[in-house]
Amino acid sequence: MENSEFAKLKKPIALVVDDEPLILMDTSGIITDEGYAVIEVTTADQAFEFLAQHSSLELLFTDVQTPGCLDGFGLARKVAVRWPHICVVIASGAARPSTADMPTNARFIAKPISAQLVHDVLRDHCNP
Template identity: 55%
Template sequence: MDQTTPPPAVALVAEDEFLLRMEAADTLSDAGFTVLEVASADDALRFLEDKDGVDLLFTDVNMPGRLDGFGLAREVALRWPGITIIVCSGAAKPSPGDLPAKARFIDKPYSPALVHEVVRELRAG
Protein backbone atom coordinates (compact mmCIF):
# COMPACT_ATOMS: atom_id res chain seq x y z
CA MET A 1 0.00 0.00 0.00
CA ASP A 2 1.31 3.46 -0.93
CA GLN A 3 1.71 5.67 2.14
CA THR A 4 1.90 9.19 0.69
CA THR A 5 1.55 12.42 2.59
CA PRO A 6 -1.36 14.52 1.38
CA PRO A 7 -0.33 17.80 -0.22
CA PRO A 8 -0.38 20.83 2.06
CA ALA A 9 -3.46 23.01 2.05
CA VAL A 10 -3.24 26.09 -0.17
CA ALA A 11 -3.83 29.64 1.10
CA LEU A 12 -4.35 32.68 -1.12
CA VAL A 13 -3.32 35.96 0.52
CA ALA A 14 -4.88 39.15 -0.93
CA GLU A 15 -3.09 42.20 0.51
CA ASP A 16 -1.92 45.29 -1.37
CA GLU A 17 0.82 46.27 1.09
CA PHE A 18 3.90 44.19 0.30
CA LEU A 19 5.31 43.86 3.83
CA LEU A 20 1.91 42.95 5.31
CA ARG A 21 1.36 40.43 2.49
CA MET A 22 4.77 38.90 3.20
CA GLU A 23 4.01 38.72 6.95
CA ALA A 24 0.65 37.03 6.32
CA ALA A 25 2.27 34.60 3.89
CA ASP A 26 4.95 33.69 6.43
CA THR A 27 2.34 33.19 9.16
CA LEU A 28 0.25 30.89 6.98
CA SER A 29 3.31 29.03 5.74
CA ASP A 30 4.27 28.39 9.36
CA ALA A 31 0.74 27.01 9.85
CA GLY A 32 1.44 24.43 7.13
CA PHE A 33 -0.04 26.08 4.05
CA THR A 34 1.41 26.47 0.61
CA VAL A 35 0.89 30.21 0.14
CA LEU A 36 0.06 32.14 -3.02
CA GLU A 37 -0.04 35.94 -3.02
CA VAL A 38 -1.97 38.61 -4.90
CA ALA A 39 -2.16 42.39 -4.41
CA SER A 40 -5.90 43.03 -4.89
CA ALA A 41 -9.35 41.47 -4.66
CA ASP A 42 -9.62 41.65 -8.44
CA ASP A 43 -6.38 39.67 -8.79
CA ALA A 44 -7.68 37.12 -6.26
CA LEU A 45 -10.87 36.56 -8.25
CA ARG A 46 -8.93 36.16 -11.49
CA PHE A 47 -6.64 33.66 -9.80
CA LEU A 48 -9.54 31.63 -8.39
CA GLU A 49 -11.29 31.61 -11.76
CA ASP A 50 -8.17 30.14 -13.38
CA LYS A 51 -6.96 27.72 -10.70
CA ASP A 52 -8.47 25.07 -8.46
CA GLY A 53 -7.27 23.86 -5.11
CA VAL A 54 -7.34 26.95 -2.88
CA ASP A 55 -8.42 26.02 0.65
CA LEU A 56 -8.13 29.37 2.47
CA LEU A 57 -8.56 33.00 1.47
CA PHE A 58 -6.82 35.49 3.77
CA THR A 59 -7.70 39.03 2.72
CA ASP A 60 -7.30 42.60 3.84
CA VAL A 61 -10.34 44.90 3.58
CA ASN A 62 -8.90 48.06 2.03
CA MET A 63 -7.37 47.35 -1.36
CA PRO A 64 -7.38 48.98 -4.79
CA GLY A 65 -9.83 47.79 -7.42
CA ARG A 66 -13.56 47.33 -7.78
CA LEU A 67 -13.95 45.09 -4.71
CA ASP A 68 -12.74 45.48 -1.17
CA GLY A 69 -12.01 42.51 1.10
CA PHE A 70 -15.61 42.26 2.29
CA GLY A 71 -16.87 42.11 -1.30
CA LEU A 72 -14.20 39.55 -2.15
CA ALA A 73 -15.21 37.41 0.83
CA ARG A 74 -18.88 37.45 -0.19
CA GLU A 75 -18.04 36.62 -3.82
CA VAL A 76 -15.73 33.76 -2.85
CA ALA A 77 -18.28 32.33 -0.39
CA LEU A 78 -20.92 32.40 -3.13
CA ARG A 79 -18.81 30.96 -5.95
CA TRP A 80 -16.42 28.67 -4.03
CA PRO A 81 -18.24 27.66 -0.84
CA GLY A 82 -15.53 25.19 0.17
CA ILE A 83 -12.92 27.91 0.67
CA THR A 84 -12.33 29.03 4.25
CA ILE A 85 -12.24 32.84 4.57
CA ILE A 86 -10.42 35.15 6.98
CA VAL A 87 -10.79 38.92 6.56
CA CYS A 88 -8.54 41.34 8.43
CA SER A 89 -8.25 45.09 8.81
CA GLY A 90 -6.80 47.71 11.07
CA ALA A 91 -9.10 50.43 9.73
CA ALA A 92 -12.51 48.88 9.01
CA LYS A 93 -14.85 46.76 11.09
CA PRO A 94 -17.51 44.54 9.53
CA SER A 95 -21.10 45.73 9.63
CA PRO A 96 -24.00 43.29 9.51
CA GLY A 97 -23.99 41.60 6.11
CA ASP A 98 -20.36 42.45 5.31
CA LEU A 99 -19.05 38.95 6.04
CA PRO A 100 -20.35 35.61 4.79
CA ALA A 101 -21.70 33.36 7.54
CA LYS A 102 -18.62 31.13 7.79
CA ALA A 103 -15.97 33.86 7.46
CA ARG A 104 -14.00 35.26 10.39
CA PHE A 105 -12.72 38.79 10.98
CA ILE A 106 -9.38 39.55 12.63
CA ASP A 107 -8.27 43.02 13.76
CA LYS A 108 -4.84 44.26 12.69
CA PRO A 109 -2.30 44.10 14.09
CA TYR A 110 -2.73 40.39 14.71
CA SER A 111 -0.39 37.82 16.17
CA PRO A 112 0.64 34.67 14.30
CA ALA A 113 -0.78 32.68 17.23
CA LEU A 114 -4.22 34.25 16.71
CA VAL A 115 -4.15 33.48 12.98
CA HIS A 116 -3.16 29.87 13.69
CA GLU A 117 -5.98 29.55 16.26
CA VAL A 118 -8.60 30.98 13.89
CA VAL A 119 -7.41 28.72 11.06
CA ARG A 120 -7.72 25.67 13.33
CA GLU A 121 -11.21 26.71 14.46
CA LEU A 122 -12.45 27.33 10.93
CA ARG A 123 -11.01 24.15 9.50
CA ALA A 124 -12.42 22.06 12.39
CA GLY A 125 -15.91 23.52 12.14
Protein backbone atom coordinates in the same frame (compact mmCIF):
# COMPACT_ATOMS: atom_id res chain seq x y z
CA MET B 1 0.31 27.17 -11.97
CA GLU B 2 -2.48 25.01 -13.37
CA ASN B 3 -5.14 23.26 -11.27
CA SER B 4 -3.40 19.93 -11.92
CA GLU B 5 -0.17 21.39 -10.51
CA PHE B 6 -2.02 22.47 -7.37
CA ALA B 7 -3.40 18.96 -7.00
CA LYS B 8 0.18 17.65 -6.81
CA LEU B 9 0.99 19.80 -3.79
CA LYS B 10 0.96 17.93 -0.52
CA LYS B 11 -0.11 21.02 1.43
CA PRO B 12 -3.41 22.88 1.55
CA ILE B 13 -3.27 26.02 -0.58
CA ALA B 14 -3.91 29.54 0.70
CA LEU B 15 -4.39 32.75 -1.27
CA VAL B 16 -3.21 35.79 0.70
CA VAL B 17 -4.34 39.28 -0.36
CA ASP B 18 -2.77 42.51 0.89
CA ASP B 19 -1.51 45.60 -0.91
CA GLU B 20 1.14 46.39 1.72
CA PRO B 21 4.27 44.40 0.78
CA LEU B 22 5.62 43.94 4.31
CA ILE B 23 2.24 42.90 5.71
CA LEU B 24 1.75 40.53 2.77
CA MET B 25 5.15 38.95 3.38
CA ASP B 26 4.59 38.68 7.14
CA THR B 27 1.08 37.22 6.79
CA SER B 28 2.25 34.76 4.14
CA GLY B 29 5.03 33.60 6.45
CA ILE B 30 2.60 33.03 9.31
CA ILE B 31 0.26 31.04 7.08
CA THR B 32 3.16 29.06 5.60
CA ASP B 33 4.18 28.17 9.15
CA GLU B 34 0.64 26.81 9.62
CA GLY B 35 1.30 24.26 6.87
CA TYR B 36 -0.14 25.98 3.80
CA ALA B 37 1.39 26.57 0.39
CA VAL B 38 0.81 30.31 -0.15
CA ILE B 39 0.01 32.31 -3.27
CA GLU B 40 0.25 36.09 -2.85
CA VAL B 41 -1.70 38.81 -4.67
CA THR B 42 -2.06 42.52 -3.94
CA THR B 43 -5.71 43.22 -4.81
CA ALA B 44 -9.08 41.56 -4.31
CA ASP B 45 -9.63 41.90 -8.07
CA GLN B 46 -6.49 39.81 -8.73
CA ALA B 47 -7.63 37.28 -6.14
CA PHE B 48 -11.01 36.86 -7.83
CA GLU B 49 -9.35 36.42 -11.23
CA PHE B 50 -6.99 33.85 -9.74
CA LEU B 51 -9.85 31.96 -8.11
CA ALA B 52 -11.74 31.85 -11.40
CA GLN B 53 -8.80 29.87 -12.80
CA HIS B 54 -7.75 27.93 -9.67
CA SER B 55 -10.62 27.22 -7.31
CA SER B 56 -8.92 24.32 -5.53
CA LEU B 57 -7.75 26.56 -2.69
CA GLU B 58 -8.66 25.84 0.90
CA LEU B 59 -8.03 29.26 2.45
CA LEU B 60 -8.51 32.88 1.42
CA PHE B 61 -6.88 35.37 3.80
CA THR B 62 -7.68 38.90 2.67
CA ASP B 63 -7.23 42.46 3.77
CA VAL B 64 -10.32 44.65 3.42
CA GLN B 65 -8.85 47.73 1.80
CA THR B 66 -7.04 46.99 -1.45
CA PRO B 67 -6.89 49.00 -4.67
CA GLY B 68 -9.36 48.17 -7.43
CA CYS B 69 -13.08 47.65 -7.81
CA LEU B 70 -13.48 44.88 -5.24
CA ASP B 71 -12.65 45.11 -1.54
CA GLY B 72 -12.02 42.21 0.85
CA PHE B 73 -15.64 42.08 2.02
CA GLY B 74 -16.92 41.95 -1.56
CA LEU B 75 -14.39 39.26 -2.41
CA ALA B 76 -15.45 37.21 0.62
CA ARG B 77 -19.14 37.42 -0.39
CA LYS B 78 -18.34 36.31 -3.95
CA VAL B 79 -16.23 33.42 -2.67
CA ALA B 80 -19.00 32.31 -0.29
CA VAL B 81 -21.45 32.05 -3.18
CA ARG B 82 -19.20 30.62 -5.87
CA TRP B 83 -16.72 28.55 -3.83
CA PRO B 84 -18.32 27.79 -0.46
CA HIS B 85 -15.66 25.15 0.31
CA ILE B 86 -13.02 27.87 0.73
CA CYS B 87 -12.42 29.02 4.29
CA VAL B 88 -12.23 32.83 4.42
CA VAL B 89 -10.42 35.04 6.92
CA ILE B 90 -10.79 38.80 6.56
CA ALA B 91 -8.39 41.17 8.32
CA SER B 92 -8.35 44.94 8.69
CA GLY B 93 -6.78 47.59 10.85
CA ALA B 94 -9.30 50.23 9.83
CA ALA B 95 -12.61 48.72 8.68
CA ARG B 96 -14.92 46.76 10.94
CA PRO B 97 -17.54 44.50 9.39
CA SER B 98 -21.26 44.86 9.65
CA THR B 99 -23.41 41.74 9.68
CA ALA B 100 -24.09 42.24 5.96
CA ASP B 101 -20.35 42.32 5.20
CA MET B 102 -19.61 38.84 6.56
CA PRO B 103 -20.60 35.65 4.76
CA THR B 104 -21.11 32.57 6.91
CA ASN B 105 -17.83 30.95 5.81
CA ALA B 106 -15.78 33.99 6.90
CA ARG B 107 -14.17 35.16 10.12
CA PHE B 108 -12.87 38.65 10.84
CA ILE B 109 -9.70 39.51 12.73
CA ALA B 110 -8.45 42.98 13.58
CA LYS B 111 -4.95 44.07 12.58
CA PRO B 112 -2.28 44.04 13.73
CA ILE B 113 -2.34 40.27 13.59
CA SER B 114 -0.10 37.87 15.46
CA ALA B 115 0.98 34.36 14.59
CA GLN B 116 -0.93 33.05 17.62
CA LEU B 117 -4.15 34.80 16.58
CA VAL B 118 -3.90 33.44 13.03
CA HIS B 119 -3.14 29.97 14.40
CA ASP B 120 -6.19 30.10 16.68
CA VAL B 121 -8.52 31.33 13.94
CA LEU B 122 -7.29 28.74 11.43
CA ARG B 123 -7.57 25.94 14.00
CA ASP B 124 -11.07 26.97 15.12
CA HIS B 125 -12.48 28.07 11.77
CA CYS B 126 -10.64 26.29 8.97
CA ASN B 127 -9.21 23.05 10.34
CA PRO B 128 -6.48 22.57 7.67
